[in-house]
Every structure is written in C-alpha cells, then in structure tokens.
Amino acid sequence: ERARLARLRHTPAITLDGQRIELHANIELPGDTVAALASGATGVGLFRSEFLFMNRDGDLPTEEEQFAAYKAAVEAMAGLPVTIRTVDIGADKPLDRMSVNELRHEHVLNPAMGLRAIRWSLAEPSMFRQQLRAIYRASAFGKVKLLIPMVAHLGEIRQVQEAIKRVKVQLDDAGQMYGRVEVGVMIEVPAAAIMLPHLVKHVDFVSIGTNDLIQYTLAIDRADEAVAHLYDPWHPAVLHLLAGSIAQARAAGKEVSVCGEMAGDAAFTDLLLGMGLRCFSMHPSQIPSVKQRILRADSQRLAAVMPRILDSDEPAKTAAEALTPQSRLH
Ligand code: PEP
Numbered sequence: 001e002r003a004r005l006a007r008l009r010h011t012p013a014i015t016l017d018g019q020r021i022e023l024h025a026n027i028e029l030p031g032d033t034v035a036a037l038a039s040g041a042t043g044v045g046l047f048r049s050e051f052l053f054m055n056r057d058g059d060l061p062t063e064e065e066q067f068a069a070y071k072a073a074v075e076a077m078a079g080l081p082v083t084i085r086t087v088d089i090g091a092d093k094p095l096d097r098m099s100v101n102e103l104r105h106e107h108v109l110n111p112a113m114g115l116r117a118i119r120w121s122l123a124e125p126s127m128f129r130q131q132l133r134a135i136y137r138a139s140a141f142g143k144v145k146l147l148i149p150m151v152a153h154l155g156e157i158r159q160v161q162e163a164i165k166r167v168k169v170q171l172d173d174a175g176q177m178y179g180r181v182e183v184g185v186m187i188e189v190p191a192a193a194i195m196l197p198h199l200v201k202h203v204d205f206v207s208i209g210t211n212d213l214i215q216y217t218l219a220i221d222r223a224d225e226a227v228a229h230l231y232d233p234w235h236p237a238v239l240h241l242l243a244g245s246i247a248q249a250r251a252a253g254k255e256v257s258v259c260g261e262m263a264g265d266a267a268f269t270d271l272l273l274g275m276g277l278r279c280f281s282m283h284p285s286q287i288p289s290v291k292q293r294i295l296r297a298d299s300q301r302l303a304a305v306m307p308r309i310l311d312s313d314e315p316a317k318t319a320a321e322a323l324t325p326q327s328r329l330h
C-alpha cells in the first residue's frame with residue numbers, strides 16, 4: 001500500500017479522457033508544505049494565513065514575521081503556485097481574547113455573520129496593509145496568488161484593489177521587490193455565487209469554499225452539532241450554486257477551484273469533475289484517494305449525467321445510480 005501511494009505521488013492526475021487535473025494542498029503553516037509536496041500536490045490552493053494569527057499571547061504577527069512565513073512556504077514549493085488567503089479571522093476561527101479586546105471587537109452577536117474575514121481586514125486597514133505587504137514581498141521568491149475570503153460585495157473587491165495599489169507604492173518607495181500576483185476571491189456567500197459573472201470580471205481567479213457556502217446557503221451553523229444532520233452538500237440548492245459557479249467562471253475564462261471539504265472527499269470527485277472542475281484543493285492526506293478517483297474517471301461521461309443530477313429531487317440518490325456504476329465500469 002505504501003509503495004503504491006508513493007508511485008501515485010508522481011503520477012499526474014489525468015482522467016481517462018485526457019483532462020489534466022490540478023490537485024493542490026490546503027495548508028495552515030509553512031511547515032505543512034512538507035506534507036503537501038510528499039502527497040504530490042502541484043501547488044498550495046489555500047494557505048489559511050489566520051493560523052499565523054491564532055493561539056498567540058495577545059499580539060499579532062508583524063509584517064516581518066508574516067513575510068518570513070509566506071517566503072518559507074513559497075520557497076519550499078519551488079515555483080509551484082502558493083495561494084495565500086488573507087486572514088479569515090472570526091466565527092469558527094477566533095483570535096484569542098486579548099487580541100480581540102485590543103482590537104475593540106469583543107461584542108459579537110452572530111460571529112458567522114459578523115465582522116469576519118475580509119470585513120475584519122477592511123475594518124483594520126493598517127493590519128491589512130501589513131499583511132498585503134508581507135504577501136507581495138514573498139512574491140519576489142516564487143509564484144504567489146492572493147485570495148480574499150468571504151466576499152459578498154463588489155465594493156469589497158474594489159477596496160482590496162485600492163489597498164493593493166497603495167501597498168505597491170509603499171513597496172516601490174522602500175525599494176522592496178515583488179512579482180506579479182494574481183488576485184482571486186472565495187465564493188463562500190450565496191450572494192457571490194449568484195453574482196459570479198459580475199464579480200469574476202474584476203479578479204483573476206475564484207476558489208469556491210464549500211464549507212461556508214453550504215453553511216450560508218442552508219442557514220446551518222457548520223459548528224453546531226444540533227443541526228449537523230441538516231448540513232447537506234447534496235442539497236439541490238448547494239449543487240446548483242456549485243455547478244453554476246464553476247460553469248460561469250469557466251465561461252468567463254477564469255480559473256476556478258474548490259478548496260472546501262468537498263474537494264478532498266472522494267465521494268464528490270466524480271460530481272465535481274462532471275460539473276467541469278479541473279482544480280481541487282484539499283488536505284494533503286486526501287490527495288491520493290482523490291487522485292485514484294480521477295484516474296478512473298471519464299469527465300465527458302460525467303458531464304453528460306449532470307443535468308439529471310441537477311434536475312433531481314434527490315440528487316444524492318440519482319448520483320449514486322448514475323455516477324458510481326459508471327465509474328465501476330472502468
Ligand atoms: C470553506 O469555507 O470552504 C473554506 C475552504 O474556508 P474555511 O474552511 O477556512 O472557512
């Protein structure tokens with residue numbers, strides 16, 4: 001089994017009908033690039049930078065500390081893309097109490113719908129510019145992509161672009177080097193999925209965060225055990241938003257990936273391939289099982305059964321009938 005997995009690491013993820021699939025890793029700290037490379041990942045699809053901000057003694061990481069962490073990840077990946085998500089702090093990923101108090105945001109009514117992720121960054125502009133400077137400086141050492149979490153408004157993208165402009169002027173003035181950085185948004189809020197054709201014109205790529213997209217589409221707190229049985233990736237509304245987002249991003253000629261848990265669960269690989277997904281990002285340990293699925297999949301045949309699944313009242317059942325026996329044929 002070990003030897004087979006090791007062989008798999010160097011096997012490119014190509015479907016039976018010749019579609020090349022990118023399998024990227026989700027990481028939390030720069031050291032996770034070791035596992036990412038060992039798993040055969042062809043890039044980092046999601047660097048959850050908030051982990052640099054969590055579990056600290058009340059302070060926040062400086063620009064230098066962040067720069068060192070991003071640079072370490074970028075150098076470790078040696079030219080492969082590293083997608084750094086700006087802090088997704090709040091809700092299920094709180095800052096420790098002291099930092100929160102320092103930032104005067106201690107009263108939160110509903111964290112999942114509150115001042116989290118990009119909303120938090122835009123409310124803390126100097127902290128945000130520090131992070132942007134650290135990310136841009138790291139881009140001098142490899143291929144860096146910048147990913148904005150929890151976008152719901154076009155105005156948020158504009159504000160980020162303004163902040164980037166200002167940061168580049170600061171870096172130019174300081175004689176700091178940086179490379180070209182593609183900017184993308186996460187599709188995690190139904191509003192962003194619904195308006196994707198508009199949003200996508202203003203960015204280089206999108207990454208679908210199914211964990212939050214499911215939470216906000218179904219109004220199910222992803223951390224609440226009492227409603228966990230209703231957290232359903234197969235809900236027709238979730239599938240419609242997913243399929244629509246993938247198709248619309250592709251139609252606009254923009255790269256699209258999925259970096260939520262669905263991407264790393266082999267039970268959804270055929271479904272996502274059928275929807276047209278060509279880039280998956282997941283925990284490194286999940287890459288081998290997803291790759292095995294891809295090696296046995298025929299993306300054209302999968303695409304042909306998508307309308308039936310999307311039209312079904314019971315998509316999970318329809319998919320089990322339509323997808324699984326087909327993949328077993330091979
Ligand atoms: C997601 O929401 O699917 C996602 C990838 O981001 P996180 O799980 O960090 O919120």
Ligand code: MG
Pocket residue numbers: 088149188209211212
């Ligand atoms: Mg999320």
